[in-house]
Amino acid sequence: MDRNQLIKWLQAPAKMGHKYSLHAVYFCTGCGIIEVPPSITARWDAERFGVLPVATPRQANLFLITGYVSVKTLRAIIRTYEQMPEPKYTVGFGSCPINGGMYWDSYNTIKHLDKYIPIDGWIAGCMPRPEAIFVAVTHLWTLIDKDMADGYKRYFQNYHAYRRNQEQILGKLEWPPLFSIEAKQ
């Protein structure tokens, strides 16, 4: 263990625990998922950074959205995101979740994923290399240290706006609201 970080461990052990055990949902969205198997296996070995794919969203706290998001996938993304326990961090991977990328005029691909769920960080590129995942992870560590990775808090705070946007695209959602849908003062 890094001795310089000892004071941080004593001050906020839970936060350090979250930081160094980012468990990612193994959720495949689009083409970017092709970079994830090399990064979690021996060649790049994401477990050096504490990043580990897990089987269910109930065990995960990192959500990598790897690639373009079609309308049908958006429904699955929202359901998966809402099942994850807090604290949870989302990272958009590739240029398509950012602004549509090469699907900017597609009939079935949503642009701007952050209209529907809160995003803590983006990895730009089409496609980003596995190294970019680790740059993002170390950057996410800094954000967690400074309490700036607050996407799940923003989701709670602005849930009425996110839910309204989700219903605008997907129609009536078949699951009940996660939080109260009244606008908070």
Add this chain to the structure above:
Amino acid sequence: MNHSIKTKLLSVFDDIQFSTREQNRLEISVEKQVVPAVLSFLKNQGYNHLGLISCVDWIEERTFELLYILSAYMKDDEVHMEDDKINILVKTRISREKPVCISAIPIFEIAEPYEREIHELFGIHFEGHPRLTPLFLEREYSIPPFRKDFDTKEYVKTVFDSVPFVTEKALEK
């Protein structure tokens, strides 16, 4: 190349055109009524694998072009020439105003998902298909989205760009 299959086809069907754009690929243009007959004839000749049914929207000519790609699985003990290992493309044109075609499911069962997809994305009705229900798409479209006159930019502007960005309030401390 492959004169035997050409002569066999010509002896059975009248209105049939051949063209060879690439080596090992024979293109056959037929009327839409005889497509099942041609497919079943070619299946009996050993071209027993339907690889794909595709569709092209020729909007200037006001037609859809359906394309059936056939290839042959030859057993080792079957007598065949080297020329027999070709892909056969069966092409047919159907009118854009009344896009109806006969289903190929009785001949090739694998045609079912392809025809369902073409029905969803191009709006072509296949007679004899058991369930032409939606396959991929969830939203309603005014016209099927793969047709050339579907304006994707307008659609994106009215649907996806009309969703507002979430203006977030400052977090409670």
